[in-house]
Amino acid sequence: MLMNLTRLRAMKWVDIVVKYYEEYRYKITWGDQDLINVVFHFYPEKLYIYPCEWNFRADHCRYKNACPGAYKRIYMLHGNRQLFHKKDQKGVEGFIAIYETLEKHAQGDDLTRTVLEPLRQVLPGYKTDNFCTEMVNAMLASVEDTVTSMA
Numbered sequence: 001m002l003m004n005l006t007r008l009r010a011m012k013w014v015d016i017v018v019k020y021y022e023e024y025r026y027k028i029t030w031g032d033q034d035l036i037n038v039v040f041h042f043y044p045e046k047l048y049i050y051p052c053e054w055n056f057r058a059d060h061c062r063y064k065n066a067c068p069g070a071y072k073r074i075y076m077l078h079g080n081r082q083l084f085h086k087k088d089q090k091g092v093e094g095f096i097a098i099y100e101t102l103e104k105h106a107q108g109d110d111l112t113r114t115v116l117e118p119l120r121q122v123l124p125g126y127k128t129d130n131f132c133t134e135m136v137n138a139m140l141a142s143v144e145d146t147v148t149s150m151a
Contacts, residue, residue: 011046013039053138058083058092061131073145074138091128094136098123098143111147119143 020038028034040047052060052067057078060067077095079085084099098119105114123140127133 007046011043016043056135058089058095058132061135062091063130065131065134070135070138072138073142074135075142077139091130091132093128094123094126094132094139097126098139111150116143116147 016039017035020042021035024034024038028038051069053070053073054075055078056067056070056074056076057080060070077098079095079099083089083092084096087096089096101115101118101122105111119140123136126136
């Protein structure tokens with residue numbers, strides 16, 4: 001979640017959260033996430049929902065193609081529910097490969113050598129029985145665009 005702290009301070013975020021915490025404290029399950037949802041329920045004009053290709057989750061391709069815009073580019077992978085850390089998950093190996101490649105990259109290293117080339121070798125090999133296979137090309141294209149623009 002991206003949050004503009006300047007705007008949150010201007011709207012008196014802490015006061016609002018405390019108010020709704022006191023009102024809903026016995027009705028919430030997920031703590032801070034529920035409180036954030038309650039606040040934005042009452043202040044929807046303060047929330048910007050990113051298109052799914054800017055917050056791409058494995059759920060968007062595991063069961064159906066829930067993010068048609070992602071066929072062209074995926075700009076940010078969301079590693080919810082420990083996606084990047086559970087090695088036994090099937091059908092999302094491409095997500096894990098990207099995370100592990102980026103984790104090995106050190107600030108200042110050549111992005112082509114340490115990120116792009118390894119992903120070009122490993123990503124095309126992933127085949128799944130879900131829609132995530134189709135997203136591998138979009139993931140790789142996004143990394144290629146980013147690395148090229150930074151060179």
